[in-house]
Amino acid sequence: MKLAFELETYKSEIKPTWCPGCGDYAVLNALQHALTELQLEPWNVLIVSGIGCSSNLPHFLSTYGFHAIHGRAVAVAEGAELANPDLHVIVTGGDGDGYGIGLGHFIHAMRRNLDLTYIVMNNEIYGLTTGQASPTSEMGMKTKSTPIVGVIENPIDPIALALSAGATYVARAFSGDVKQMSELVARGIEHHGFSLIDALSPCVTYNKINTYDFFRKRVYDLNKEGHDPGDLKAAFLKALEWPVMQRDRIPLGLFYRNDKLPTYEDLEPAYKKGNPVTQRLGVEDADEILNEFL
Amino acid sequence: MSPHEIVFRVGGAAGDGVSSTAESFAKMCARSGLHVWTYSSYQSVIRGGHVWTQVRGSPEPVLSHGTEPNVLVCLNQQTMDVHQGEVPEGGAVVYDSDLVKPDPAKVRKGARLLGLPLRKLAQTITPNGIVRNTVALGAAVRLYDMDFAQVEAAFKDIWGDKKPEVVEQNVRAAKLGAGEVEKAGGSLRFGIPFSHEPRYLMTGNEAVALGALAAGVRFHAQYPMTPASSILHWMAAHGPAHGVVVKQVEDELAAMNMAVGAGHTGVRSMVATSGGGFSLMVEAIGQAGMTETPLVAVLVQRGGPSTGLPTKTEQGDLNLALGAGQGDWPRGILAPRNTKECFDLTAKAFNLAEIYQTPILVMSDLYLGEGFRTVDRPDFNVPIVRGMVAADGGVAAGRYQRYAYTDSGVSPRAFPGMKGYQYTAATDEHMENGDLISDVLAGLPEFVEERRKMHEKRMRKLEGLRKDMPPPELWGSPNADLTLLHWGSTWGPAHEAILQVEEKQGLHVNSLEFPSLFPFHAEETLRILKEVKRTLAIEANYTGQFSRLLRAETGYKPDFSFLKYDGEPFTGREIAERILEVVA
Numbered sequence: 001m002k003l004a005f006e007l008e009t010y011k012s013e014i015k016p017t018w019c020p021g022c023g024d025y026a027v028l029n030a031l032q033h034a035l036t037e038l039q040l041e042p043w044n045v046l047i048v049s050g051i052g053c054s055s056n057l058p059h060f061l062s063t064y065g066f067h068a069i070h071g072r073a074v075a076v077a078e079g080a081e082l083a084n085p086d087l088h089v090i091v092t093g094g095d096g097d098g099y100g101i102g103l104g105h106f107i108h109a110m111r112r113n114l115d116l117t118y119i120v121m122n123n124e125i126y127g128l129t130t131g132q133a134s135p136t137s138e139m140g141m142k143t144k145s146t147p148i149v150g151v152i153e154n155p156i157d158p159i160a161l162a163l164s165a166g167a168t169y170v171a172r173a174f175s176g177d178v179k180q181m182s183e184l185v186a187r188g189i190e191h192h193g194f195s196l197i198d199a200l201s202p203c204v205t206y207n208k209i210n211t212y213d214f215f216r217k218r219v220y221d222l223n224k225e226g227h228d229p230g231d232l233k234a235a236f237l238k239a240l241e242w243p244v245m246q247r248d249r250i251p252l253g254l255f256y257r258n259d260k261l262p263t264y265e266d267l268e269p270a271y272k273k274g275n276p277v278t279q280r281l282g283v284e285d286a287d288e289i290l291n292e293f294l
Numbered sequence: 295m296s297p298h299e300i301v302f303r304v305g306g307a308a309g310d311g312v313s314s315t316a317e318s319f320a321k322m323c324a325r326s327g328l329h330v331w332t333y334s335s336y337q338s339v340i341r342g343g344h345v346w347t348q349v350r351g352s353p354e355p356v357l358s359h360g361t362e363p364n365v366l367v368c369l370n371q372q373t374m375d376v377h378q379g380e381v382p383e384g385g386a387v388v389y390d391s392d393l394v395k396p397d398p399a400k401v402r403k404g405a406r407l408l409g410l411p412l413r414k415l416a417q418t419i420t421p422n423g424i425v426r427n428t429v430a431l432g433a434a435v436r437l438y439d440m441d442f443a444q445v446e447a448a449f450k451d452i453w454g455d456k457k458p459e460v461v462e463q464n465v466r467a468a469k470l471g472a473g474e475v476e477k478a479g480g481s482l483r484f485g486i487p488f489s490h491e492p493r494y495l496m497t498g499n500e501a502v503a504l505g506a507l508a509a510g511v512r513f514h515a516q517y518p519m520t521p522a523s524s525i526l527h528w529m530a531a532h533g534p535a536h537g538v539v540v541k542q543v544e545d546e547l548a549a550m551n552m553a554v555g556a557g558h559t560g561v562r563s564m565v566a567t568s569g570g571g572f573s574l575m576v577e578a579i580g581q582a583g584m585t586e587t588p589l590v591a592v593l594v595q596r597g598g599p600s601t602g603l604p605t606k607t608e609q610g611d612l613n614l615a616l617g618a619g620q621g622d623w624p625r626g627i628l629a630p631r632n633t634k635e636c637f638d639l640t641a642k643a644f645n646l647a648e649i650y651q652t653p654i655l656v657m658s659d660l661y662l663g664e665g666f667r668t669v670d671r672p673d674f675n676v677p678i679v680r681g682m683v684a685a686d687g688g689v690a691a692g693r694y695q696r697y698a699y700t701d702s703g704v705s706p707r708a709f710p711g712m713k714g715y716q717y718t719a720a721t722d723e724h725m726e727n728g729d730l731i732s733d734v735l736a737g738l739p740e741f742v743e744e745r746r747k748m749h750e751k752r753m754r755k756l757e758g759l760r761k762d763m764p765p766p767e768l769w770g771s772p773n774a775d776l777t778l779l780h781w782g783s784t785w786g787p788a789h790e791a792i793l794q795v796e797e798k799q800g801l802h803v804n805s806l807e808f809p810s811l812f813p814f815h816a817e818e819t820l821r822i823l824k825e826v827k828r829t830l831a832i833e834a835n836y837t838g839q840f841s842r843l844l845r846a847e848t849g850y851k852p853d854f855s856f857l858k859y860d861g862e863p864f865t866g867r868e869i870a871e872r873i874l875e876v877v878a
């Protein structure tokens with residue numbers, strides 16, 4: 001059967017500008033596959049990103065895009081989603097962007113359970129600014145900004161954070177497995193509520209520790225090992241496995257999914273008047289409003 | 295002071311219900327056909343401290359909250375200590391006789407001392423004496439000879455039909471207070487002519503919210519901060535019924551960034567805050583400038599720097615507004631002078647933001663934002679002009695040029711959801727189609743040129759915007775000896791001062807005022823300034839931020855200045871005194 005939207009139709013004219021071998025190519029590829037699988041109309045998709053190598057992603061797609069400022073992608077996306085809940089709003093960006101400078105917005109968006117899909121290209125480094133430590137850099141990692149004894153603070157555990165903050169779809173993918181990543185992204189977009197896909201996406205230029213090889217040796221599919229994504233307690237245990245408890249095994253796959261909770265949009269009273277972008281402007285009954293001032 | 299007007303002041307500790315008592319009284323005045331102007335002096339505490347509110351009501355239009363109160367209600371000793379000497383002959387000091395002692399040496403001759411057992415009287419109605427302030431209110435109503443029907447009507451407005459017993463208790467309490475006045479000499483016999491034509495009473499912040507609603511705001515994001523919070527409160531209570539998504543957010547960074555996201559999708563979006571919050575919005579408002587996203591930012595100033603004086607007024611954020619954001623980007627700054635302009639200019643801001651696809655700031659301050667004033671009925675039939683939008687239905691040939699070069703600098707917008715117009719907006723420098731210049735192209739000769747052209751395109755919007763911004767206005771007699779220069783809430787006290795010196799000293803003073811501050815109307819301002827004699831610039835900040843803008847834009851330096859930064863609003867009297875000093 002011929003598809004209305006082939007994989008190619010989601011590509012823009014711009015060729016990605018990432019370093020050869022950068023993990024972000026796989027994320028772009030996975031997202032294109034997910035959009036193709038879901039057959040979303042490109043004009044009803046808005047991809048919002050922050051600043052970083054990874055945040056250049058929207059330019060490589062033929063959907064609508066908003067390449068915002070560093071750390072604010074989630075907030076911009078929330079505004080767009082609240083103003084036009086009919087759009088498919090997807091946020092993309094880096095670990096510095098989302099787990100560092102933008103951490104506050106990330107947590108609050110999750111507790112709102114807004115219907116957003118957030119794909120973080122986590123390379124455990126600041127790529128665009130040429131290799132400083134990021135909030136997910138491991139203890140001891142030497143970088144341009146930690147040259148003497150390496151990183152001396154704990155890395156953020158985005159999965160555990162997401163579970164505790166109220167995200168209702170929490171997954172981890174790896175750029176070495178585009179097929180699994182496409183599947184996790186597609187289900188995340190479909191999910192009614194906030195979806196986080198933490199995508200381990202190696203920076204081949206500035207992170208010489210967390211390489212493809214590093215991950216290949218350690219990753220495993222938690223769903224194949226019998227993890228039940230409906231079980232929040234079990235999800236927490238799995239979330240803590242890496243990087244909190246040990247660094248030998250890294251679970252990939254769907255940690256948690258809950259489709260029963262209402263989204264923010266389900267509860268927002270203003271939508272009784274319809275989608276804000278299509279509402280008629282102007283006030284119908286000025287007297288009703290003004291009487292309280294008499 | 296005219297004896298034919300009300301200047302009512304009530305003071306106590308925070309938690310004594312001072313502001314709600316004053317608000318009820320202001321409402322009674324407005325319902326009795328008076329022009330009303332209030333000012334609340336309060337502090338950043340929830341309990342204790344010293345707070346007072348003054349309500350001025352007059353059959354003639356008023357321009358400030360006035361000076362000396364002709365009825366003072368002291369709910370605690372500190373109010374008596376601080377204010378007892380201010381009540382002039384013919385006025386009255388009402389106080390709780392079980393709690394408060396006046397100092398007869400300090401009370402002015404001819405001011406009536408009216409000690410009433412307020413709490414005990416209140417306890418005859420409710421055991422906890424909660425209606426104590428209403429007993430005092432009833433006394434004031436009787437002292438001014440106000441119609442008791444208005445008292446009842448005002449209580450009904452406040453508590454609605456839902457709590458008839460509360461309305462009834464308060465009416466009884468007010469009658470008790472009135473009865474005590476009757477026993478102690480009756481009214482003050484001011485002979486104020488009341489009418490039954492009620493007037494609309496609202497704060498500047500409420501007028502801003504109403505203006506936004508009239509203009510079709512559909513997204514409002516805010517983080518609480520005095521003195522802007524009442525915009526959030528009004529919007530949260532009333533917005534959703536009119537389809538407005540109102541979001542209290544985690545911080546002001548989120549507020550501005552969400553407003554940008556909302557504006558990008560094509561809804562009319564807005565934020566409101568004070569200086570501290572606006573400081574946090576700075577990077578993101580520049581983002582709106584760069585991505586050409588319309589939005590309205592309301593900045594209600596308070597005393598700075600830093601946390602400063604949260605409950606006091608100032609005009610110290612003009613430099614911040616003018617300079618917010620790295621690099622140059624086109625912005626508009628409107629500065630309402632009064633409550634009516636809070637409504638009108640906010641509504642206008644939404645049109646300007648969409649016509650020029652850039653942020654428009656509306657700057658007011660605590661004095662204007664929080665003070666209750668009577669206004670004519672706001673006209674909700676405001677023009678709604680949405681600016682240039684690309685036609686629906688797809689682009690004929692090639693890619694959509696979101697940032698197409700045009701003479702006006704304005705390019706037709708498209709919104710996510712419109713088929714065939716997909717593009718990516720970027721905060722990096724970009725080309726007409728939105729593609730980046732910054733990453734692999736910057737510095738190549740062709741793109742040096744491209745950057746120059748794109749930057750000029752954006753900044754060119756200022757030329758059109760300037761023409762659409764309200765011009766400076768010369769108010770008062772054309773041939774004046776002195777011209778006052780001011781902006782924002784100084785309008786009322788400045789006009790009052792001008793009328794005073796004309797009446798008392800026969801001086802001719804006029805004023806040049808600026809409902810918009812940027813882009814600055816330099817030519818028009820210079821043209822007017824060429825015709826005036828001497829000028830006195832009046833501003834509530836330390837460095838004369840407006841005077842500096844005026845000088846930067848026109849080279850003109852005012853002859854005199856009057857700068858105030860003690861947190862209190864200007865009074866007509868002190869401006870009049872400064873006028874007399876400089877013309878002497």
Ligand SMILES: Cc1ncc(C[n+]2csc(CCOP(=O)(O)OP(=O)(O)O)c2C)c(N)n1
Pocket residue numbers: 051052053054055070093094095096097098121123125126127128129134
């Ligand atoms: C407010 C602000 N601070 C700093 C920067 C500089 N900056 C740009 S990208 C970046 C970090 C990028 O790291 P990450 O988000 O992990 O993205 P990556 O490049 O690794 O994909 C920083 C610090 C900025 N653009 N804005």
Ligand code: SF4
Pocket residue numbers: 017018019021022023024053054123127128202203204205206
């Ligand atoms: S620097 Fe690292 S993150 Fe950036 S493009 Fe190159 S490989 Fe990718």
Ligand SMILES: [Mg+2]
Pocket residue numbers: 052094095096121122123124125126127134
């Ligand atoms: Mg990174």
